[in-house]
Structures are given as structure tokens and as C-alpha cells.
Amino acid sequence: MLIDRAEVVVTSPDRNFVTLKLTTDDGLSGLGDATLNGREMAVVAYLRDHVVPMLIGRDAHRIEDTWQLLYRGAYWRRGPVTMAAIAAVDTALWDIKARAAGMPLYQLLGGACRDGLLAYGHASGQDLPELFDSIRERRALGFRAIRVQSGVPGLPPVYGTASAARDVEVWDSRSYLRHLPSVFEAVRSEFGPQLPLLHDVHHRLTPIQAARLGKALEPYDLFWLEDCTPAENQEALRLVRQHTTTPLAIGEVFNTVWDYQQIVREQLIDYVRSAVTHTGGITHLRRILDFAAQYQIRSGMHGPQDVSPVGMAAALHLGLALHNFGIQEYNPHGARTDEVFRQSFTFTDGLLHPGSEPGLGVSLDVDEAGKYPYARAYLPVNRLTDGTLHDW
Template sequence: MKITDIDIIVTCPGRNYVIVKISTDAGIYGWGDATLNGRELAVAETLEKHLKPLLLNKNPDNIEDIWQYIFRGTYWRGGPVLMTALAGIDMALWDIKGKVAGLPLYSLLGGKSRDKVLCYTHVYGKDFNSVKNEAEKHIKKGYKAIRIQVDIPGCEGTYGTNDSYSDKLPVQEIWEPSPYLQTIPELFKYLRKELGNEIELLHDVHERLTPVEAKILASQLEPYRLFFLEDPIRPEHKASFNVFRQTAKIPIAMGELYNTKWEAMQVMEKQLIDYIRCDLSHIGGITEAKKIANIAEIYNIKTAWHGPADISPISHLANVHLDLSIPNFGIQEQTEFFPPEVKDVFSNLPLFKDGYLTVSDKAGLGIEIDEEAACQYPYKRGYLPTSRRKDGSVQDW
């Protein structure tokens, strides 16, 4: 069997997605996700102009060799654009392999280690009471775990509390650490009193704090039993995890901005985190994610793969297939914020029931793409927000 064609489809059913379709001379094709939010066309051009010519006539069964060839063969390796392009190819190849075998992807990864995977979704509000009300709605839906964000007083726009995706220039938000550090511990104190201890609560810092600030926040949140505190500091500050890891008794999750297993190694081998949160569509796909999960298992670290609305349903299905198969699965992020138009293009999403996710037993990833519908939603330039401090200096968003 040989690869005969690679199609790159850039579509915008409410959000921009980059889809990879790999076709073979056996009439079997596979789907992959190569979406990099805000830089979609950079990935699409990389696939079309640089990687597609390298893969024609190659055997799609040789996933590992193709992965190594693309990653190491460029010499200028790594980075989010190249690793996202590689992820799209990798997922499509695994989809083909599953279809050839007539088996769902999780079966090719070793079979099921569990029947269903615990998930969490996002809850936010303008104030404590609105957050509580939204949380109660999701608890009634069956969620066992929810990620909590709230507007910060005195700040203009807060990560996780509004949809600031823009098709013009990036929306600019204003943020300050002092009111944030005062607000978040009080929020979780309030929610534990109102919601009780049974529901699992999570919070995403989004890499906005210095190591010392993160240490203060983690210590203040200890009494409220968070499932984990996500991305407390920037990914470059791997050694700085020592600053608060030695004192704060709270589970830490990190990794959605890592692009390779080597970037994740230091925090894992020194056991500075409890959950690794890489994004399958930004680390080279299923092949690399499986290796990262294997490394994490050695250090008793669990997985919590990135699962936002800015990756397509293809990646969400890949997440759950991998979750079902690995022994050290922890929890899966699941978005409820897909635009309704997504269903016009993508045939399937993970199945939610009573706080858990599963997938169908269809061969491969178990998804089809309506290419004609995808063409009805052309690409629209889009940006994630940016953030600044009140003095005008740039702040991590």
C-alpha cells in the first residue's frame, strides 16, 4: 500500500480547523487534525509545500519511520508549527492503520485499560454566585469534575471567562496578579462551602504567575482540595517548579505548551508535576503522546491531555482512544463549546454519559469529514486574545 495523495482542508465551521486527509492506492484514507489556533495557515502551508512531497508513494503502515523522517529529517526540528503539521499526518496514518485492521484505534494501542474515561469541562462566571449556579447545572448533567474560572475585579477580560476569539486584531485584556491572588482562594473557599466536597474542582492559571506567586496561590488553595492546579507558571521555567513543589501540597498539571517529550522530561523525571497535559495535535500526534505517557508512568504521573474547542473533533477522539488504552490515565478535558456548525463537517465526537467519555467501536478514529460541507465554511482570520498589565507591559495570556 502506498500514499497517493494528501489533502489539506482549512475550514471554519465557527472556528478554524486544519484537516489532513491521507489517501492510499488501496482506496483507504485517514483523517488527522493539524489545527494551531491563530496560526492555521502557517501549518497548512508547511503541510502542502514542504511535507506532502516527501510522503507520496511511502507505505502508510510505517508510522514510526515516517514520524522520525519528518521530525529529524528537517534538521530545523520542533516548534509548534512543525509539530502540529506532523500531528495531522500521524493521526491520519493511525486512522488508516485502524481501518486496514478493521479495529478501533484503542485496540491497536494495546486494547482497553478501562471502559470509560473521567472528564471535566469548563465553568465560569462574572462573580462567585454565577459560577456556583453554572457549576450546579453541570453537576446535574452528571459531571464529577469541573474547571472553575471567574472574572477578576478591576481587570478587563479574564482568561477562561469569555470568548474573546477575534477575526480582526487580537482582543487586548488587562490583568494584574494582586487582585487575582486575592480572588481565587476566596472563590474556592466559597465553592467548597456551597457545593460540598464530592465534586472535583480544578483551576487554570494559564502560565500567568511568577514561581513565587504560584507558590503563594498553591499554598492558599490547599484547604479546598483541588483535583489539580493547571499551568501555574510559564513552560520555560521548568526548574522553577522546585520553588513551590517543596512546600505546596496540591497536585500540579502542566504541559499544553510543550511540543516534544524532551520538553516534558525535566518536570517528569524530577516528579515536579502530577499530571502531564500535552496537546496531541501540537506534539506530533498519537505516536509522541504514547511515548510521553509511557515516560510519565515510570514516575507515577498521570495524563490529562489538552481538550479545548480550538482543536477539532479528530483530536478529541484521539485523546479518548489513548485514554482508554494507557494505564496511567488521569482525567480528560472536554469542551462543551463547539460551534453548532461543527456538526455539519465532523461526523462524530466522544460520547458523554454521567461524567465519563467513551468512543464508538468504529475502525480507526471513528470519524468522517463532509468535505463539501467543509468547503461551505471558508477560512476566516482569527486570533486568540493578548494580555497586558495596567502599566502597558505585555502579560502572558
């Protein structure tokens, strides 16, 4: 079963997506997500100009060997562009293999370890009444766990709130640190102690500020505190760990097992946040999560709207088969995206399931995708109140 054709499809139904479609000489096709938010066309060029010519004529069944070829054979390793391209190939090959076997992909990964995947939804508000309404809306949709993001008094809308600016945001860490504990106190008072609550700092604090926040939030029993400080300096997380027992989730900007080596081995985190799409595909993310399992660290795979339905389906198949699954982020896509990518995965009573169709259970309508051409877009930037560029 040889790879006969490779197509890179770029479409922007509700936002930009990059999809790799591989087709074999016996007519089987598989899909992989290669979307890199704000730098999509860099991955398109990497795939079209460098990867696709290497794939034609290769045995589609040789997933591990192809992964090693694309990683080691390029000499220049790691990084988000490379690993997103490898992820697309890897996921598409797993899709083909499962379609050839006539079974959903998770069966090839060892079968289901659970009946469904606990998902968390996003709730936000500029003030408490707006936030409470948002939490109630998510609970009405069936979510059993909620990520809570709040506006900060004195600042324009900030990351995670529905009305946040999409070009330049303004930030002040001291104002945020003073305000956020009162938000979780109010949420716990309104919704009780049982509801799992999560919060995303989005890399904005220094290590000592992150330690202070984690300690201040301990009375409110968070499921996790996400990306509390930029994780390039992994030793900094030792300081956070010394001062708080609030669980930590890190890694949505990580791309390889090497990014996790120290923080997993030293047990400096509790949840791995990487997405299949940005971390070398199913093959490589499973390696990371098997490594993490030795230290009782669980999965918390990244699942924003800029991971396409193909990438989301891959996460669900992997999560269903993992023993150390933790929770899955789920931010449903828009109606136009759902027309381009037809999906078999379901969300019922707070649980996701990838479905029983062979392969990933996602099909791409190329004609529908063609209605929505690429539209250049960038992520916001973040500046302090004095204009200094800060982490977004």
C-alpha cells in the same frame, strides 16, 4: 498499501480547523488534526509545501518510520508548527491502519484499560452567583469534575470567563491572588468536598506567586492547578513544589518529550497537559506518557474547542488504552462543527468513550467544510494595568 493522495482541508464552521486527509491506493482514508490556534496557515504551508510531497508513494503501514522521517529528516526539529504537522500525518496513518484492521484505534494501542474516560467541563462567572449557575449547568450535563474560573473584582473580564474580551485583556496578579482563595472557599461551601475542582492560571504568575497560590488553595483539595507559571524555565517549578502539595498540571504549550524531560524526571508535575494535535501525534504523545508513568505522573490531555473532533477522538483512543490516564478536558464543539466532522465518540454520565467504529470514528464532510472558508483570527493578548504586555 501506499499513500496515493494527501489533502489539506481548511474550514471554519465555528472556528478555524486544519485537517489532513490521506488516502491509500486501495481507497482507505485517514484523518489527522493539524490545527494551531492563531497560526493555522503556517501549518498549512508546512504540510502542503514540505510534507505532502514526501508522503506520496510511501507505505501507509510504516507509521514509526514515517514519524522519524518527518522529525529527523527535516533537520530543523521541534516547535509547534513542525510538531502539529507531524501529528496530523501520524494520526491519519493510525486511522488508516485501524480502518484496515477493521477495529477501533484503541484496540491497536493495546485495548481498553477502562470503561470510559473521566472528563472535566468548564464553569465560569464574573461573580459567585453566575459561577454557581455555571457549575450547576455543567453538572446537569453530566460532568463529574469541573474547572472553575472566576472574574476578579476591579478588573474587566479575564481569561476563562464566558464574557472575557477577545482582543486585549487587563491583568493584576495581586488582585487575583487576594480573590481566588475566597472563590474556592465559597464553591466548596456550596457544592461540598466530593466534587473534583480544577483551575487554570494560564501562565500568569511568577514562581513565588504560584507557590503562594498553591499553598492558599490546599484547604480546598484541588484536583489540579494548571499552568501556574510559564514553564520554559522548568527549574522554577522546584520552588512551587517546595511550598505546596496542590497537584500541578503543565504542558499544553509543550511539543516534545524533551520539553518534559526535567520536570518529569524531577517529579515537578502531576499531570501532562499536551494534546495529540500539538505534540507529534499519537506515537509521540504515548512516548511522553510512558516516560511519565515511571514517575506516577498521569495524563490530562488538552481538549479545548480549537482541537478539532479529529484531535479529540485521537486523545480518547489514546486515553482509553493508557494505564496512567488521569482526566480528559472536554469542551463540546458547536453544531456546525459537528456537521463538518461526524463523530462516533460519546459523553455519558461524565465519561467519554471513542466508540466502536473502525479507526478514529470521525469522518469529514468535505462539501460541508467548503461552506466555511478560513477566517483569520488571533488569540487575545494580556496587559497589566499599566499597559505592560503580560503572559496570556
